[in-house]
Amino acid sequence: xxxxxxxxxxxxGKITVKSVTQVSVLLANVPGELAKITxxxxxxxxxxxxxxxxxxxxxxxxxxxxxxxVAQAKKVFARLKKKVSTTEILAFSCPExxxxxxVSIARVLGDASINIENIFVSTPGNAAAVVYIAVPPADxxxxxxxxxxxx
Numbered sequence: 001x002x003x004x005x006x007x008x009x010x011x012x013g014k015i016t017v018k019s020v021t022q023v024s025v026l027l028a029n030v031p032g033e034l035a036k037i038t039x040x041x042x043x044x045x046x047x048x049x050x051x052x053x054x055x056x057x058x059x060x061x062x063x064x065x066x067x068x069x070v071a072q073a074k075k076v077f078a079r080l081k082k083k084v085s086t087t088e089i090l091a092f093s094c095p096e097x098x099x100x101x102x103v104s105i106a107r108v109l110g111d112a113s114i115n116i117e118n119i120f121v122s123t124p125g126n127a128a129a130v131v132y133i134a135v136p137p138a139d140x141x142x143x144x145x146x147x148x149x150x151x
Contacts (some may be wrong), residue, residue: 015101019140020091022132025071026083026134029058037063037080044076045069050121050132052116064118066091066132088140089118090147095128104150105131112146114139 003075027033041048050066067073071084077084095103109116135143 014095015150016093017103017144017150018091018093019088019144020066020132022069022075022087022089022118022134023067023070024085024087025065025077026056027063027064029059037077037082039072040076040080040148041065044072045078046073046076049099050120050130052118052124052132054118064120064134066122071077087137089134090140090143092133092147092150093128094128094131097129103130105133105147108146108149109133109135109143113147114143123137132144 011113025037026035038048047068049068052064054062054064056062074084074086092101092105097103106116112134116133118132118134120132122132124129133143
């Protein structure tokens, strides 16, 4: 048993990063729209892993989804006649709750002159928290390289 505990402890502090596809959808800013969209995704077997909403005035907004099946989600949105775009963003997995994680991420990206355009967090139950960060598309590869310095 002690061996299992040691293995778990070693992995607990490691922050990992990868790129993931964010699916962004332009929506009307009306009651029930999110329920309609998420029901359609669920009916198509698509799980939402993260979501961030950006208001574009009183009538429009953009929902930024992280999903498990990007191609299927795009088909759902097309069927609903929604304007869709995809972007590669960074997903930092933080396997434990500890102070300073956002400081470390922001500092490393800032030191590499990479701007953070959007940020949101998903904390799926007992699993690792995930910090999703959108950077300019031209900087994704540089950001992934810079992120190796995060501890």
